[in-house]
Amino acid sequence: MKNQEFIFLVEAASKAPSGHNTQPWKFENVADGVILHPDFFRALPVVDEDNHALYISLGCALENIVVAASNLGYECEIEYPEDTSGAISVKLISNAATGNDDLFDYISTRQSNRSKYSDKMVDEADTEFLKSSFDFPSVHLYLFNGREKFEPIIPYIIEGNNLQFSNRKFVDELTSWFRYSKRKAELTKDGLWTASMGLPSMGKIIGNFVMKNFVTAESEAKRISDILQHTAGIAIFVAEENNIRSWINVGRAFQRFGLYACKLGISIAHLNMPCEEISVRSKLAASLHVPDYHPLLLIRYGYAAPKPYSYRREIKDLVIN
Ligand SMILES: Cc1cc2nc3c(=O)[nH]c(=O)nc-3n(C[C@H](O)[C@H](O)[C@H](O)COP(=O)(O)O)c2cc1C
Structure with a gap:
């Protein structure tokens, strides 16, 4: 594809969130689109032994590409990798009917905001909007709006x-x-x-x-308990299957959720610990009455002033060839 368009898409993709801000991606310009390669030199072997979070991060970058491509008048045809080392192929198809996606405006302003949030609650109308932010096979969103609703999740x-x-x-x-x-x-x-x-x-x-x-575990538990006193709600992204396609789709879903939240002025941050520890993940799944499913991301949301943005690597360091 044209280099200028390729760079436009890579810039959008690079603003995606990633575990520990590792930015575990590389992008290749091919004749009919873009290939997103995992960068395993940037893997997190302890917290993410099976690379599920790495592929969730790639899914977030992919969704930014899909949103940005629509602003160039392209529809995307996506080929998912077969195994847990593969790349994601995005074929761009020119379509005059593809309109600008207003989520594009929030790609640069979205951030993970780890502040203590204000005590303002999120309206049900806005949570309904967040619930409708994506539709991907095998991905479900469990949303607990209000302290009394998410209280049972805290022990996990x-x-x-x-x-x-x-x-x-x-x-x-x-x-x-x-x-x-x-x-x-x-x-x-x-x-x-x-x-x-x-x-x-x-x-x-x-x-x-x-x-x-x-x-320490104790000081962190205290800090988190305090933060949860000032949290409007909790969102849990659950996949029906624990495979590479579902991980990528969870990333895509989470990125759309994050962009919608940003549009609504709602801050989000991860509290992924129960999803990352397998023994706790299965207890959490059971508590959601889906013991065979896989809670992969746990997000708190609420209202807070923006924080300084985290850095991103330069485009030249993200590009293959
Ligand atoms: C799969 C995934 C897992 C993450 N896990 C955590 C986490 O456990 N705790 C946390 O504070 N942030 C977590 N984050 C947020 C990243 O640290 C954040 O996206 C990164 O630092 C870049 O910052 P930004 O989102 O503000 O652009 C995660 C993000 C992704 C995509």
Whole structure:
């Protein structure tokens, strides 16, 4: 495809969310479209052993491409990979009837906002809008609007948190993606910049010392419980099957949800711990009365002022050939 259009699509895709902001993707320009390749050098082997979150992230980037392509007058025909190392192929078909998707405007303004939210509730009309934000096979959204509705979910979040923060390998992997200063974040253009997480700048040595010695399962559980006191609701993305196609579709669904939320001025952030710890994931599925399904993302939502945006790598570093 034309290089200018390719770059336009890669720019949109690169703004997608990804686990620990690893940006685990590469893009290839081919005659009839774009190929999204997984970048396994940016995998998270501890928290994401089976690469489900990596493919969810690719699904988010894919959805940004679909939205941006419609603004170029293209419909997308998508070929999903067969196995857990494959690429996603996007064939672009020129269609004069394809109109501008107004979600495009929110690709740049969407963010994960890890602040403590205000106590304002989200109207049912808006939650209905969020529920209708996507329609992908095998993906279901469970939405708990209001503290009394999501109260039963909290113990699973805390259980997942406690398992993760008692696991040294999890903490080491997490901290390796922390960017403790603006200078470092600007240099790597990836990872979790402390300012976008609402934390002070502190430098790597002090930052790692604090993370490893003062941030404990207990202190995190306390922080999360407090955050949940100021959360309007919780959304859980559940897949019927635990395979690569479902992971990509969960990513696509989550990205549309995030763009719709942004359009409504609603902030979102992940509390994925119960989805990442397999033993807790199955308990959560049972509590949702779908013991054979797979809760893959858990999102809190509410209202908050924007935070500094996290960085993205340069387009030239994302492109193959
Ligand atoms: C599959 C996936 C898993 C994620 N898991 C977490 C998480 O467990 N905790 C968290 O705070 N953020 C999580 N995030 C959010 C990312 O850290 C965030 O997207 C990334 O830092 C880029 O920031 P942005 O979304 O503001 O652009 C996740 C995002 C994705 C796509």
